[in-house]
Amino acid sequence: MRQLTDPEETLEHYNFYPQCFKTHQNRRASPRAPITLFVCCQQDGNTTWAGIAYNLSIGGIAIRTRYPVNVGERFRLEFLLPDTQDFVKVEGEVTWRKFHLGGSRLDEIFSTTGIKFLGLYESYRPILEKCI
Numbered sequence: 001m002r003q004l005t006d007p008e009e010t011l012e013h014y015n016f017y018p019q020c021f022k023t024h025q026n027r028r029a030s031p032r033a034p035i036t037l038f039v040c041c042q043q044d045g046n047t048t049w050a051g052i053a054y055n056l057s058i059g060g061i062a063i064r065t066r067y068p069v070n071v072g073e074r075f076r077l078e079f080l081l082p083d084t085q086d087f088v089k090v091e092g093e094v095t096w097r098k099f100h101l102g103g104s105r106l107d108e109i110f111s112t113t114g115i116k117f118l119g120l121y122e123s124y125r126p127i128l129e130k131c132i
Contacts, residue, residue, distance in 0.1 A: 032057040033132040037082060039063050041092075043075040051113070053079065058128055060092070060116040069094050069113055077115065086127045091118040 032055045039051045039061065051065030061077070069075075077092045092115040102108035120128075 030057045030059045037079050039077055039079045041075045041077050062114050064110055064112050066110045071097055081131050088124050090120050093118055
């Protein structure tokens with residue numbers, strides 16, 4: 001592979017493939033903060049499952065769970081923010097999912113899941129901003 005050293009040629013490639021030069025952080029709509037908290041999710045009014053959040057933003061949350069969810073699924077989330085008495089209750093939609101093998105046994109499979117908040121109440125915004 002040839003290395004680009006000419007500034008004009010580098011600019012030409014940047015203009016042609018801008019997505020290749022963006023960082024993962026630059027693609028985000030809002031900043032994320034690392035966090036650890038318990039998240040309770042309810043689907044279809046009956047099915048309840050849980051996960052552990054590992055990052056949070058105004059736009060969504062990423063969790064680790066053993067419950068199998070699919071991209072596009074919607075459900076209600078509820079979580080208590082750290083160092084507060086504030087419960088956040090919001091609708092969410094799975095935007096991505098990745099499976100992981102936690103060990104050598106099949107029962108140690110879990111997934112990390114990105115969930116976009118849908119219709120976040122404005123009253124929650126300042127509470128979330130304090131945590132981010």
